Amino acid sequence: MAQAVEKVATSPKEHDALISGSEAIAVACKLADVDVITAYPIRPYDTVMQYVAKLVSNGELDCEYIVAESEHSQFEIVKHASAAGARVFCGSSGVGWMYAFEALTVTPALRIPMVAMVGNRALDDPGAFGVEHNDALAVRDLGWQLVWVDNAQEALDTALIAYRVAEDRRVFLPCAIACDGAFLTHSQSQVKIPPQEWVKRFLPPYNRGDLLLHPDNPITVAPQVNEDWLMEIRKHNDEAMKRSKTVIREAYAEFAKIFGRDYGNPFFEEYQTQDADVVLVGMGTLSMPVKVAIRRMRAEGKKVGFVRIRWFRPFVAEELAATLGRFKAVGIIDRDFSFGSPYTSGVLATEVRAALYPAEKRPPVLAFICGLGGREVTVPDVQRMSEMLLRAAAGERQPLTTWVGIRE
Amino acid sequence: MGRLFAVEIVYRGIFQKNLAKNISRGIALAARHAGKMGISFGRYGDSPERNGIPAKSFAVIGTDEETLQEGMAKYEPKEVDVSIAVDDTLFKGVESWAWYGLQPINRLLRPGGTLIVTSMNGPEALIPMAHRKETPYRLAILKGTPSFSGLWVYKDDHTDVRVLGAIAKVLPDLFTIDDVEKAILEEWSAPLKVTSARKAHERITTRVVSPSEGNLEKTFEFELPKWYEMREGVSIPSIARGAAMTDPVTQQTGGYRPVRNPTFKKYTTRTMRPVVNFDTCVKCTLCWLQCPDSCFDVTPDALYDANMEACCGCGVCEAVCPVENCVTMVNETAFTDNASQWEMWKKDKPAYAAWLQEKIQHKPERSHGFRYRGQYEEQLPPMMEIAGGAGPEDESDKEG
Ligand code: SF4
Ligand code: SF4
Numbered sequence: 156m157a158q159a160v161e162k163v164a165t166s167p168k169e170h171d172a173l174i175s176g177s178e179a180i181a182v183a184c185k186l187a188d189v190d191v192i193t194a195y196p197i198r199p200y201d202t203v204m205q206y207v208a209k210l211v212s213n214g215e216l217d218c219e220y221i222v223a224e225s226e227h228s229q230f231e232i233v234k235h236a237s238a239a240g241a242r243v244f245c246g247s248s249g250v251g252w253m254y255a256f257e258a259l260t261v262t263p264a265l266r267i268p269m270v271a272m273v274g275n276r277a278l279d280d281p282g283a284f285g286v287e288h289n290d291a292l293a294v295r296d297l298g299w300q301l302v303w304v305d306n307a308q309e310a311l312d313t314a315l316i317a318y319r320v321a322e323d324r325r326v327f328l329p330c331a332i333a334c335d336g337a338f339l340t341h342s343q344s345q346v347k348i349p350p351q352e353w354v355k356r357f358l359p360p361y362n363r364g365d366l367l368l369h370p371d372n373p374i375t376v377a378p379q380v381n382e383d384w385l386m387e388i389r390k391h392n393d394e395a396m397k398r399s400k401t402v403i404r405e406a407y408a409e410f411a412k413i414f415g416r417d418y419g420n421p422f423f424e425e426y427q428t429q430d431a432d433v434v435l436v437g438m439g440t441l442s443m444p445v446k447v448a449i450r451r452m453r454a455e456g457k458k459v460g461f462v463r464i465r466w467f468r469p470f471v472a473e474e475l476a477a478t479l480g481r482f483k484a485v486g487i488i489d490r491d492f493s494f495g496s497p498y499t500s501g502v503l504a505t506e507v508r509a510a511l512y513p514a515e516k517r518p519p520v521l522a523f524i525c526g527l528g529g530r531e532v533t534v535p536d537v538q539r540m541s542e543m544l545l546r547a548a549a550g551e552r553q554p555l556t557t558w559v560g561i562r563e
Numbered sequence: 564m565g566r567l568f569a570v571e572i573v574y575r576g577i578f579q580k581n582l583a584k585n586i587s588r589g590i591a592l593a594a595r596h597a598g599k600m601g602i603s604f605g606r607y608g609d610s611p612e613r614n615g616i617p618a619k620s621f622a623v624i625g626t627d628e629e630t631l632q633e634g635m636a637k638y639e640p641k642e643v644d645v646s647i648a649v650d651d652t653l654f655k656g657v658e659s660w661a662w663y664g665l666q667p668i669n670r671l672l673r674p675g676g677t678l679i680v681t682s683m684n685g686p687e688a689l690i691p692m693a694h695r696k697e698t699p700y701r702l703a704i705l706k707g708t709p710s711f712s713g714l715w716v717y718k719d720d721h722t723d724v725r726v727l728g729a730i731a732k733v734l735p736d737l738f739t740i741d742d743v744e745k746a747i748l749e750e751w752s753a754p755l756k757v758t759s760a761r762k763a764h765e766r767i768t769t770r771v772v773s774p775s776e777g778n779l780e781k782t783f784e785f786e787l788p789k790w791y792e793m794r795e796g797v798s799i800p801s802i803a804r805g806a807a808m809t810d811p812v813t814q815q816t817g818g819y820r821p822v823r824n825p826t827f828k829k830y831t832t833r834t835m836r837p838v839v840n841f842d843t844c845v846k847c848t849l850c851w852l853q854c855p856d857s858c859f860d861v862t863p864d865a866l867y868d869a870n871m872e873a874c875c876g877c878g879v880c881e882a883v884c885p886v887e888n889c890v891t892m893v894n895e896t897a898f899t900d901n902a903s904q905w906e907m908w909k910k911d912k913p914a915y916a917a918w919l920q921e922k923i924q925h926k927p928e929r930s931h932g933f934r935y936r937g938q939y940e941e942q943l944p945p946m947m948e949i950a951g952g953a954g955p956e957d958e959s960d961k962e963g
Binding site: 249265266267287339365366373374375376377378381383384387388390391392395543550 | 608638661662663788789790794795796797798799800801899934
């Protein structure tokens with residue numbers, strides 16, 4: 156394992172820093188003492204690369220830092236390094252992430268506990284830097300754990316938690332941390348950086364055990380198989396993803412103990428839902444304008460709440476359905492699209508509807524497509540969505556899917 | 564519910580893949596002329612592009628559409644009416660790319676079904692090679708060497724239609740020779756091929772193989788693990804390292820025999836095997852070094868013993884051996900077991916010398932069609948003569 160050169164004070168106290176979400180992820184890499192990091196520039200992911208490069212050149216982080224010739228190689232390199240026992244970090248954005256797709260499919264299949272950062276970016280064409288969630292969501296069926304964060308502190312904390320969860324032998328699946336381009340990757344905010352000792356206590360060393368690719372442990376990895384093997388192999392990953400829920404809960408509880416920051420329910424955050432009539436549901440930084448709008452509407456006596464989903468994979472369907480069942484109407488804000496999907500909505504709306512189907516209480520669900528390509532989700536946008544929800548709650552028929560904030 | 568027929572064609576990749584396809588297509592086409600409907604397919608998991616590997620094609624025919632559906636969306640039928648081996652060395656068993664373990668050539672044959680083989684050998688040579696079957700079945704021998712017909716530049720030797728003619732004889736419920744004729748004219752518009760098919764139909768005879776006949780060897784099998792018995796991450800522990808060998812006479816130990824995969828031996832890929840003259844070997848190591856499958860066990864006396872559980876019969880060792888006639892490839896039908904040649908030699912050198920001489924002196928057809936330039940051209944006329952289509956008529960040339 157690489158040894159980080161301790162330049163920053165080793166005091167067992169956390170310290171404050173004004174850093175961006177990308178920088179927070181880079182700091183987490185340092186704290187996690189990552190061994191191999193690969194990079195290939197694409198905005199907004201490239202900001203992480205730059206911060207990591209700086210940490211390496213400053214002597215603060217001792218790791219193999221490899222700039223690959225493409226995203227595909229970038230992910231392949233860390234996949235192999237992880238198989239050989241290295242703690243790895245990687246990431247990309249938009250079509251860069253898609254270019255790595257073949258590597259992204261084999262990573263969970265081989266039970267590689269890679270931690271990656273997706274700086275969410277719209278898929279081409281047209282070329283656009285702004286956030287859409289379709290890039291990260293593209294791997295939702297493959298065995299990647301997917302978590303959305305909405306601020307730099309959460310990005311740092313979640314990256315540490317992601318290593319602990321991914322590298323737990325009960326799981327051994329990769330984890331991608333999705334960070335909204337611009338709003339998170341490029342904006343700096345106050346972050347508490349924990350001391351190395353706390354992280355050491357929280358994060359055990361990566362131990363690949365008998366799956367380690369090493370001359371002393373001769374194994375064959377990824378052979379060719381026929382129809383008589385594959386279902387069993389898939390079942391293995393299915394069970395691991397199921398176990399991941401337990402491991403995530405354990406990790407957040409342990410995190411709260413050591414770091415003193417308690418995220419409550421790890422899977423989704425509830426905001427002003429206690430007495431809410433209707434709630435909006437979304438992922439990522441759109442939480443900020445939504446929370447502002449909710450406070451304003453509450454001042455007008457409108458009981459609107461918000462549920463921010465963090466973990467999209469694993470998806471806690473039963474728990475979420477039970478929560479959403481408390482309200483009279485639910486609105487899903489998708490910062491993504493799924494053309495031709497049921498009710499031509501987005502990925503999240505489709506998943507939430509599916510989660511609700513077996514539930515006892517199924518409130519009306521309205522789908523909203525909003526904030527595509529990095530367009531701001533504004534307070535009036537949120538108010539408009541909330542008004543529609545309140546009308547639906549009052550029994551008024553509303554369109555099942557609405558594009559909000561589009562010029563028309 | 565109508566009747567479902569199934570025919571399998573067991574062949575060697577890559578050389579016979581077009582031949583096998585032609586036969587299974589021909590079956591489906593002839594069946595259509597007999598008022599039935601059918602499908603023709605290759606076993607998907609096979610790897611027919613690999614040199615010599617046993618692979619399968621199938622034709623499944625139903626008397627009506629609903630019956631046919633019973634045989635569709637399957638990799639292979641559970642049971643076949645007719646099995647066809649277009650290379651007689653396949654009688655030793657079939658280990659495909661598609662499964663684990665060794666399947667007897669007659670495994671899928673239903674009780675009373677017919678195994679058709681193209682061979683220059685008689686039943687006395689063929690039956691002991693095939694594994695015993697609990698129920699009797701019929702054997703039909705279609706005279707001929709393993710055909711490459713339909714491959715690349717290899718000329719047509721009519722093996723495909725001769726097989727169709729033979730099927731019409733042994734399974735007339737499926738189609739008649741007249742249906743075969745219509746199918747041939749439709750698919751190939753070749754009247755000469757019709758003559759060959761009719762000749763085969765006339766001449767083919769069958770002989771019952773009883774459960775007391777055949778190879779007693781227990782085929783190696785493999786039990787597939789439950790999902791939770793497997794390791795995660797598609798990882799498989801390696802097989803163990805090898806160990807020293809023991810001299811059967813002096814009990815001296817030494818040398819090295821690698822441990823080999825017990826469930827994936829692949830020796831049924833072999834149509835010929837190396838026979839080594841240990842008396843003339845100069846211990847140059849070339850065979851050991853060059854064998855693509857690491858088949859050579861290093862003996863305590865520093866000789867190189869090609870392990871017949873592992874050898875796929877590629878012939879590289881013969882090609883690289885610097886001593887004349889020290890390694891000779893011999894057709895697989897000349898052998899009944901996979902015993903160690905070195906042990907044989909150690910135990911009784913004069914007896915081994917006689918055995919060796921007997922195996923190599925005739926240099927029987929070692930492998931078909933591709934061993935030297937012009938070999939196929941030499942072999943084609945006699946094949947055509949046997950087929951009777953293009954060659955001179957010869958009624959005394961009896962099949963089977
Ligand atoms: S024929 Fe010779 S070189 Fe080829 S696999 Fe057999 S032993 Fe090895
Ligand atoms: S190549 Fe021939 S001479 Fe050389 S070790 Fe092998 S058998 Fe002996």
